[in-house]
Amino acid sequence: MFASLPARCSFAIRVPVVGILLATVGLGLRQGFDRQGTAANGEGAASVAADGLLKHLGLLFVPAGVGIAQSYDLVIANGIAIAAALIGSTLLTLVATVVTFRLVARLIERRPSE
Numbered sequence: 001m002f003a004s005l006p007a008r009c010s011f012a013i014r015v016p017v018v019g020i021l022l023a024t025v026g027l028g029l030r031q032g033f034d035r036q037g038t039a040a041n042g043e044g045a046a047s048v049a050a051d052g053l054l055k056h057l058g059l060l061f062v063p064a065g066v067g068i069a070q071s072y073d074l075v076i077a078n079g080i081a082i083a084a085a086l087i088g089s090t091l092l093t094l095v096a097t098v099v100t101f102r103l104v105a106r107l108i109e110r111r112p113s114e
Contacts, residue, residue, distance in 0.1 A: 019060075023053075 027049055053060075068075060075082065
């Protein structure tokens with residue numbers, strides 16, 4: 001029943017990955033209704049839900065794989081552009097991470113110790 005819910009909602013909400021939005025809302029509602037906030041083993045509800053998602057993480061990548069398989073000809077035709085975009089975005093992400101890390105490190109060094 002819930003497997004088709006993201007596909008149905010994606011047309012109404014107009015976001016590319018509606019499953020993440022639905023999962024966030026679902027976790028928020030579950031936390032709101034769960035007054036105790038802990039499971040039988042003492043873990044929080046979000047921790048239990050996260051563990052369940054991590055156990056089945058591979059299933060979340062199936063729609064992306066199906067999309068690539070359906071447009072395989074386009075992937076082959078634009079392979080160089082896709083590779084360039086992947087490499088460029090990876091390098092840009094690494095540079096942004098290094099710059100952010102160095103900026104935060106400088107700010108921490110300058111902060112007066114307590």
